[in-house]
Amino acid sequence: MQNKTLLFILIGILLLGGVFLLSRQQQSSVAPTDQVMEESFEVTEGDEEVMTEDETMEEEEVMEEGDLEEDMQVSLTDAGFEPQTITVAAGSMVVWVNDTEATGNVSSAVHPTHEEYPPLNLSDFEPGDSVSLVFDEPGTYKYHDHLNPSKFGTVVVE
Numbered sequence: 001m002q003n004k005t006l007l008f009i010l011i012g013i014l015l016l017g018g019v020f021l022l023s024r025q026q027q028s029s030v031a032p033t034d035q036v037m038e039e040s041f042e043v044t045e046g047d048e049e050v051m052t053e054d055e056t057m058e059e060e061e062v063m064e065e066g067d068l069e070e071d072m073q074v075s076l077t078d079a080g081f082e083p084q085t086i087t088v089a090a091g092s093m094v095v096w097v098n099d100t101e102a103t104g105n106v107s108s109a110v111h112p113t114h115e116e117y118p119p120l121n122l123s124d125f126e127p128g129d130s131v132s133l134v135f136d137e138p139g140t141y142k143y144h145d146h147l148n149p150s151k152f153g154t155v156v157v158e
Contacts, residue, residue, distance in 0.1 A: 073097060074153065076104045076145065081153035088135060090157050095132040098125050102147075106131055109142035111149045117141050 071093045075082045078100055088094060098104040104127075108120035120143050122131040135141065135157040144152035 071095070075099045076106075076151065080151040081145075084152070085154045085156065087156040087158060090138050091134065091136055092157070093132050093134045094155055095130050096122070096125070097130040098127050101127055103127075104148075105146040106143055107146040109144060109152075111144055111146065114146070 070089055070091070072086050072088050073095045074086060074097070076096060076098045081096075086094065096104075096106050103124050105124045106120065106122040107114045108117040110116055114121045117139075120133060120141055122133060124147070125131045135155060138157045141155040141157065142152065143155070
């Protein structure tokens, strides 16, 4: 009798453990687009907007040759910024996402003074976080990762 009771308790524990493992596996397989995005905004000189995000944004549109993106995402990777050069329409927001294991930074050229376009001197951002800037004026804006200046890129605003 005690053996049967012990067996039923053991089977119950195994079933509960299996249900727990299955529920954890389903939670970890949620697509990034289903995650809640927390944002904070701050206004800088010239009404440019800087946005930091706790979650990354995903690019869903495919660009055709000659199209200008209104908003664009750039990834900071171990190899550098990808894509390294982007072209956007005036008034577009560019979002830089830190896809590395280390703190990143987006700063205006020229290193180390960062004086070419001061609004582009964005804050450090941790792995998985992002920073962004709205480019209102046409021009060519060069930037780099101040913490690793060999990583650089260009935003062309038309």
